Amino acid sequence: MSQRAPTIEKPVEGSHIALELGRLAVLLVVATLLETAVAANVRIVGANPDFALLIVVAVALLRGAETGAAFGFVTGGIVSIALFEPPGIRSLALVAVGFLAGRYAETADLSPNVAPIVSVFAGTLIAGTLSLLAQFLLGREVPLAYLIDHWLFPVLVLNCLLAVPLYVATRWWLKGDRRVRISET
Amino acid sequence: MARQRALRRRIVVATLVLLSVALLTVYFRESSDGPVHRLEATTMHVVAPLQSGTARLIQPFRSGWNWTSNLFSAQSQNHRLRAEVQQLRSQLAQELLAQQQAAEVKGLTQMTQNTRVFPQGTRFAQARVIARSPTVWYSTVTIDAGSAQGVRVDDAVVNGQGLVGRVSAVTPDASEVTLITDQSSYVDAMIVPSDHEAQGPPQGLVAGSVTGDVTLEYVDRSQKVVAGQVVATSGQKNSIFTRGIPIGYVSAVAQQDVELYQSISVTPYVDFHTLDLVEVVLP
Numbered sequence: 001m002s003q004r005a006p007t008i009e010k011p012v013e014g015s016h017i018a019l020e021l022g023r024l025a026v027l028l029v030v031a032t033l034l035e036t037a038v039a040a041n042v043r044i045v046g047a048n049p050d051f052a053l054l055i056v057v058a059v060a061l062l063r064g065a066e067t068g069a070a071f072g073f074v075t076g077g078i079v080s081i082a083l084f085e086p087p088g089i090r091s092l093a094l095v096a097v098g099f100l101a102g103r104y105a106e107t108a109d110l111s112p113n114v115a116p117i118v119s120v121f122a123g124t125l126i127a128g129t130l131s132l133l134a135q136f137l138l139g140r141e142v143p144l145a146y147l148i149d150h151w152l153f154p155v156l157v158l159n160c161l162l163a164v165p166l167y168v169a170t171r172w173w174l175k176g177d178r179r180v181r182i183s184e185t
Numbered sequence: 186m187a188r189q190r191a192l193r194r195r196i197v198v199a200t201l202v203l204l205s206v207a208l209l210t211v212y213f214r215e216s217s218d219g220p221v222h223r224l225e226a227t228t229m230h231v232v233a234p235l236q237s238g239t240a241r242l243i244q245p246f247r248s249g250w251n252w253t254s255n256l257f258s259a260q261s262q263n264h265r266l267r268a269e270v271q272q273l274r275s276q277l278a279q280e281l282l283a284q285q286q287a288a289e290v291k292g293l294t295q296m297t298q299n300t301r302v303f304p305q306g307t308r309f310a311q312a313r314v315i316a317r318s319p320t321v322w323y324s325t326v327t328i329d330a331g332s333a334q335g336v337r338v339d340d341a342v343v344n345g346q347g348l349v350g351r352v353s354a355v356t357p358d359a360s361e362v363t364l365i366t367d368q369s370s371y372v373d374a375m376i377v378p379s380d381h382e383a384q385g386p387p388q389g390l391v392a393g394s395v396t397g398d399v400t401l402e403y404v405d406r407s408q409k410v411v412a413g414q415v416v417a418t419s420g421q422k423n424s425i426f427t428r429g430i431p432i433g434y435v436s437a438v439a440q441q442d443v444e445l446y447q448s449i450s451v452t453p454y455v456d457f458h459t460l461d462l463v464e465v466v467l468p
Contacts, residue, residue, distance in 0.1 A: 037239035039319035048319035084361035088209025095201045
């Protein structure tokens, strides 16, 4: 079985860690505000984009599985709190999305520009399914056919359309120095 | 090295997943002053002003977006309105007869100045919508008034058009309002004007749904309900809503032989997509 040669990760100094955390914190605030104050106003074909998921996927693609999962957890928690939703559901979904998108970046060839779209497509499906399951377990009404038609499908389209612009913006903000290692598969 | 890294990664993810589940469990099991709810209040203290600023910032863009959307829907609206005009002409004669009763219904829309709905001295807290849930699961909005302004859980929320919902969570700086379209929302309601002078107006529960449709449930089949009648809060004993707040109008009525109750669709007066300024009815 062929393995990719691991690239050497640059040693990260203390000041760089602080800078990196600062950049991620700003992204966290932006994701929270976009999701809570802007997303509900952007309604196209009956759906609202999931900005939090888009930014988590972008961070995971640029920084790997662990950072992606941790960023997903914190983003999910804060967005839930800001929207007075039960905390935990979004966190769980975004941890899964962040981790899987990060693993995809670590193990696959990301040279084609479709990587953000593929990741967002899969991430939206995973997060949607997890949310659906969680809401069902919480005893809320889940009319499956309606949700697939009027919610999941439009959100998938909308998220995929926004995937590349948000990925490019996130890469610019994180200064593009991908520290993801193409690692052990 | 590679094995260690894989192990660390698994531990990180497992920990985060467990933390998420624990957070959810604790939230539902703890009291309203528990640690997660306190964390919610603290976070909102920081986030609410930012949301408020963002909401003001995007207001012009939102208006522009709504204007553009309206332009696209104008053509289909035109066809619909033409059909509606024809229908309304045939209803005109009936409407004239009902004019006297309509005056009574019109009074319901005077909202906050209407002392028949809100007794003299009722206090209101004006608030602005600063965030709203973009998911289909929750029809909720966040407003920039909280316990510091006297807002409490279960206070009614109205705007110039009618009933918006009720306050379902409060922090010092912000509150969550569960809209009447939310699937967990139930409002005791009545239909006015009523032909049933003896037994009073038909009463039931206005319920929301995940699809956003609003229905009036538990109205007996024997009671006559027609499209166009107004649905307002009934203000039953112990209700959190005072009597007579307009909710919407009956848009369709269906009866099935096997059902005990009628299936009544209600179109809310409030346009929830453009909701901005609201009034919280203080106790």
